[in-house]
Amino acid sequence: MTFDVAILGAGPAGLAAARAAARSGKSIVLIDDNFAPGGQIWRGASQIELPSGVRFYPQTRLFAVDPGFTLHTEPLGTIHTTTLILATGARELFLPFPGWTLPGVFGAGGLQALVKAGADIKGKRVLVAGSGPLLLAVAATLRKRGARIAGIAEQANFGTVVSFLKKYPAKLPQAIALRARLIGVPYMTGVWPTRFEPRQVTLSTGRTLKIDYLACGFGLVPNTEVAQHLGCRLDDGFVAVDSRQRTTVDNVYCAGEPTGIGGLDKALEEGERAGAAATGQPVSRKRSHTGAFVRDLAATFALHHQLYSLAGPETILCRCEQVTHATLAPYREWRDAKLQTRCGMGACQGRICGPIVHHLFGWTATSIRPPLVPVPAASLLTTETPPEPENDRSDNAHPSNP
């Protein structure tokens, strides 16, 4: 299969990019690993309209990209394209505290997704804890599906949250609307969970709450693996782009959270710009979502340093390989820690524990190589290409694929 443009990710940024790109009349393919478009934020929304002329493949996982570009996907197979738009979104940041791996603790977005997919939460007492605007949205969804929200614990201070809303009054109606759906739910600021035991959470104030589920969202980690695999430059962990959403690799564009955590409006605007730029259309010079908003958002919900020291010696940091804090603490660098403890070597390949050890120990877990996601061994054989000339891997003058 060959397309003019391939868009990775069908969340807000990817859909906006698809709409913009489709106006060019070029052939567009959009792939996503979920079963429906919408991404994390519009997951399960019923009226997502796909632009006509865009071929959409759901439940399609990208596991390798060759220069030029050939996308290797599971279970679809290979897709050829000359232009790529990365709209790969973000995932939740998990922070370890005693009990965080027990049944009953969920990622906030993860629990929201489960509930939207039909999991029954009626009558369950839930504390939503962590940081950022996502907490309100998650609490509202859970409540709508019948959960009893025991409270929202926002680790940021009340004052910082208020200053943020004053500075960005456009966000106020959204916050008010969400809050209106949460009448009667205590919104605590400057508070975070410090321990979870079955049916009980202890808060940083020392108070305990009886709950069934704890939904934690400490922020978002950009999904930059594909960009890194392609060799795009990252600045401070985010994909570097210019005003046309171009990355440092020719014909690779990036939009949405991977360029800076900024939420829906930024994703839509960047997606539109990337879709237009990638198809040779004029790009709007108007930028309402600048770096300042991204920085303010990050600063407002910056995590309190005490959140990085909640884990006890026996708290597990790497879930796949069951590696504890005490096991990792003696190491000075990631490579050594990984080799000796197998931290990050399990099925998630460091996607969960990588950000954790980054925050706790300052290690940068760099291991981006195919397969980018686990795939059946037989699928690796679909990456069939003619034998390459020797030692050409670092050569930028790749032959274009058919």
Next chain:
Amino acid sequence: MTPSPDVVIVGAGIVGAACAYELAQAGARVEVIDQSTPGSGATAAGMGHLVMLDGDELSRLSLDLWHALAKDLPKQAEFWNCGTIWIAANDDELNAAKTKPGVEMLDASQLYQAEPNLRPGLAGGALATRDSVVYAPVVTRWLLEQAKAKITSAGVTAFDTLHAGAVICATGALTPKLLPNLPIKPRKGHLVITDRYPRLVHHQLVELGYLQSAHGDSNESVAFNVQPRPTGQLLIGSSRQYGVETESIDRHMLHRMLRHAFEYLPALRDCNVIRTWTGFRASTPDKLPLIGRLRDHLYLATGHEGLGITTSLGTAKLIAAEILGRTPPIPPEPYRPERFHG
């Protein structure tokens, strides 16, 4: 009693670490120099298969040493005496396998009883009961700790600048960069690891044709070689390539290797792969390591091809015997460097 020699070992892979351990046991003060994290080269890239090869005294000695050491190793070293089954695809291979020393012959039905997921139509196998597997990076670290070795993180460009009673070169596939006149060539290998599939495979499984791949000289070859990890994960190998120095995956080799593995173990097709990587063996013309004095105070412990993890312990015994003037535990001649310029 002579005073303890001060020994500098270049290379903190499992061979260097084993030498440090052995010499420290004899009272030597040891320094180990490596520019990279200890145990992060071929030691980390290899499978950690402890295997006895026919007629190779060094691997026999080493396997004895591993079994003796096993009780002292930390749990994380994951020493597991799972045994190797050498698989015979046909009667010729099965008959040839009968000459292997110390194996239990398996007919076809015994083979399938032991490993029901192998493809139908195989002739049988030879079970080497003492063969084992180990997680080598942890062993390497443990050996260095036991040796109380001073670990220096630095690159070495020449041996002449190192001052010690003895200097040991244990630099594996990087040896040609330091000693270009030695007959050592890097030989690239690919490995694949899957998610956890406990009970799919019970022994290390190697086709008898493996030896042709390992000991032959063709530029590119693959062999069926699958290892069950104690975690239930499966390591899938193996490939051999000369003349490639880039670390990136050579997809045609990966494909050949996997396709070959699927032929023997069809269930692998559906196992999720979580990681692929490459590493470099240090290959000599006769596929035996270079162990012993090269010149002056410089000793070699390198060139172990695919057998470095197995033979690290025996190598250390030979090196220590030579440096300390002791009687070697096995005849050292087959491994001495001068065999290539005698």
